[in-house]
Amino acid sequence: MKLRFFVVALLPYSLAHAEPRYTQSDFGGVGLLQTPTARMAPAGEISFNANRTDPNTRYSVSLQPLDWLEGTFRYTSVTNRAYGPEELSGNQSNKDKAVDFKVRLWQESHWAPEIALGFRDVGGTGLFSSEYFVADKRFRNLDFSLGIAWGYIGNRGDLRNPLGFLGDSFNNRRDTTTAGDVNTSMYFRGPPSLFGGVSYQTPWAPLSLKVEYEGNDYQHEPQNNNQVQDSPINIGAVYKLNDSIDLSIGWERGNTALFGITLHTNFVSRKAPAKTFDPPAQPLPTKATAMPLNQIDWVSVSQQLEKNAGYKVERIAQRDSELTVYGEQSKYFYAAKGVGRASRILDNNANSDIQWFTLVNKRYDMPIEETSVPRSTFRDVVNNEQDLVNLHRTTEINRASPRREKTLYQQKPDPFTYGFGLGYQQNMGGPDGFLLYQVSAYAEGQYRFTPGTWASGGISANLLNNYDKFKYDAPSGLPRVRTDVRKYVTTSDVTMPALQLNRARQLDQDLYAMVYGGYLEPMYAGVGGELLYRPMGERWSIGADLNYVRQRDFNQGFGLRDYRTVTGHITTYTKLAFDLDAAVSVGRYLARDWGTTVDISRQFSNGVKFGGWVTRTTASSEEYGEGSFDKGIYISIPFDEMMSVSTMSRANIGWAPLTRDGGAMLHRQYSLQTMTDGRNKEAFYENFGKITE
Template structure:
């Protein structure tokens, strides 16, 4: 897996990351601390303390925000009837959030507020406030918890001074999980918890001791566990920056074992690009050919091979040379532009003072980036620094101009390639992990630069979906819960087969239309528009689609169900810590109406962390288990893992459940994605790569 490669890459890090609790996230054993990991930290942890095995996935997208999703295996309870689940034990899904509200200072501690099991079944739901303070090698924590963590309940709820309703804690959920039970938060009796961690003089070893507020007499599913003492002790051995081993003795009678794999994906740097061509050499003798005498076909091939620029046109406008093309190799825009400038420097004589690269994507003109030829040479010769050079760089919206076309590329009509894909679903009643490895052939045929066909054929190689017998109940049209039939009906499928056209309609206004098999479960026709003005941090888009449900074999057949669906979406790049918010509203595939909010952060190396939630006019009972659609995702550039530059990405999406409510059409192309180069942060944050 790409993530595993990152975890063991031994990435350099200035500070040692804090250790995780049994539940994931920074903490002691059973209890959290207010400390936060560095932003960009990611951890995968497995802990076992009978009868619970916890699989924790921890994300630190912001300095003050920690998120965890978790599966808890309760090994003395069956998942369900043996005919459905065999001998699989019970699995509980949950999501935790911790927010730091005060940062540690010389006299004051870190203070954090958190909620466990905020959007799951509520079996382990708990809320807490905790403070942590460092004293040299010792970190002390003290907090108060409600719900599961505070089930000892030996303290009257201090919030009852505001209202008597805080004295009792109602049951959450009315039989369906996944709800935000806000009426339960911080209600009922409470309990104190706290403890100490000690970084020993031997750097790899940290010792922990804590007092917890759970007395284990109110465990999920009617369980009661014996607790000889509320004091737990443990130790963490840090094998290296990426691997921790944990041991402990909890409840006075039970051993704990754990392993944590962690890394900081925001600080990950690419490995040496041993398979990339070297940057073009500087000319020993400046070329003297005027632009009209250059063999531009040869230059175009060199721009493709060395600068990753798939050229469609080269033109001259006075002392400016304009290269129009699509970047196909370099993740960091500045790197491709710097290489393109050096290629041109080796061929173009006097009279050209500016190089402009007009970036396109599927023929859409996105952004013009212009650099002064002579100032760039000064940068390469170390006569100026990067800040001086940056002041000379210009980025503008592409505009019609008076130009002399020097070269028009003959477009390559057909392109295709093989790839392997891995897909999985977790936590289902048939097996904890269902997986598939498939070989895909993706192809495109361009009838014109702005009109093309695209398709994918997928061949199943290895899977365990023979265990997949469960079809989720649904009171809605089955737009997603028939997933079992789509995955198991054929070993050869065609997830995508569509015709697409895209155009720039006006300054900042783009349009796209498409028809065909648009995703694995739906085909039809649709269109999208996007207004994304140059230089702004917002965009507004909308799509509308008439779609019909495809046959289970993902061929050219259709089933009876059809619908008109679409959403309007406002995208806002907040400009604060690289956070982007997308808010959508409209009609979903099952005919329900509602909205989706997606919040994500992209780090300067291209890694993106995000989460989304969709609420519609379908109530929780009609939706079924989970109550509403939600998920967490990570997108990691392959460039951070491979010895060759690439623009491809590895994506990981965790959706607790597949349900029919809030389902969106999974389109192959999005205008917002196609115009990503309009976000200048990638260029500005990685400008130093222009000399690579």
């Protein structure tokens, strides 16, 4: 009665304040406490969540690749259950990995609620698996939700299954699952239960309150871990510490406290750090120089193009009123930014005979695309005398084509490049330690014998790790092509992750080829090749790779082991609806199994990518082992989004429920699809505004 009075008493204040904001549930994903809602975070949102409700501690990552699709990867630590034998796991508590999905079926309108369908724990052990429908309707500062759930969320099971008319199999739900399988035979089985609640945005902007009725009575907990529930009503509060941090407290089951924290950001709406360490863009001249082109100091211009615009210049040429720079963009993630800076430099040096600036972007001597900028329009836009749309309309991006022209300057770039840095790798959720990690120092280098022929490699040295705990090798019914990972990371403190010779070439205007050989990745050496057909500006491409590889010694030196195989795939890349990208690979994997990998991702205009993959092969579930088949999710974030200096590098983070040998691909260092990304016109025009920066 007190709680009911509290909510009603605050209701009048809700009429004049902001709408409820969407926060994360205990399990990760937008929701109340133990239960989900139909709400979704804005597209591009990512959140890292941690909370504690005895006996479970949950760590999760939630991604919002689309307005109507939410994905969550979660670890649950069941702290009153042991992971395994003490001699292996010590006092480590049991861990559960899971993947969740939620899809919006109907968007809220004036009269109709928002409706979503969700699946919890679809790719792990299934300890907390559940399926549900849930609807939300907002009234001022209040957001009401009501749903029906099967499985864990609805474990009270106080309703008859409305799907029972489809067959008796819907009336019962199995208690056990195959770890890592999708367990579709359990979906919507058994008696369900209702759940729901309300979230309230208080007059104080940082604070929101939650009340829910949950459909789980905690008398059917996994691992015989039943809990006392004094009340099915849970209450909680979320305090917005700042734009990126939420703190949560609550009282659940009528007897247990909740504490949680969420770190979140949105890669669509957030602004990247100001590039304070970049050189300023050159100002435009008040008038064009009168100096003839053959008297210009092109050596100085070439140096400016590299330092300020990121182009490693190979050649500068003239054709009539067009000045063309051939080079490789090596600094700016946004192609338009490099083009704009190069146009400023050329405008400062070229006489009035030149009306067009063309930048031909090359990758390892392969022409990828050429971008032509009208000089007078570019100058007017920079000087705010014309709208950007006029420059957008007249700037051309085309297939790079041979032409007759006069070479003004030519140079051979420095063949040797190198770099140093710190590396980090980890293995999470294993029976010998929840987090096994290594911090290392690395040096890497590249030497170009010709523009299209180069050697690349590196050395890594261990600085800090806790691999003394790393003792477990997963069982396998297949050749150990990946499950020997422990031996590869613990045998030597100094390793050579890769050392290979490469040759790339453009065979035709839309056809590219590459061959390579050497120590291709930490576990495999060999030789291989790749072909890619990628028409300029098209939304599709097709490629094929073929590799003969042999396993490397565990110390990642020059030695080789006996296992060898042929592996390769034919891969189609295409653009789908909703701005989704698909890559479908068909071929032979490292364990000599044959199959298909489907990779679906969403890349935002700033280059941040959310994605996931599924692989099914001829390896049976028994051969594959726990998990049944390979799957996972990943995030790829350009460092340009996080740093105060421009860079083309990326951070790639992937999560897979388990490491197994089935469906394992060779981790090739170079990919023609990535190397030819300049052929994606849409990406250039999406960020066209950066041409003036």
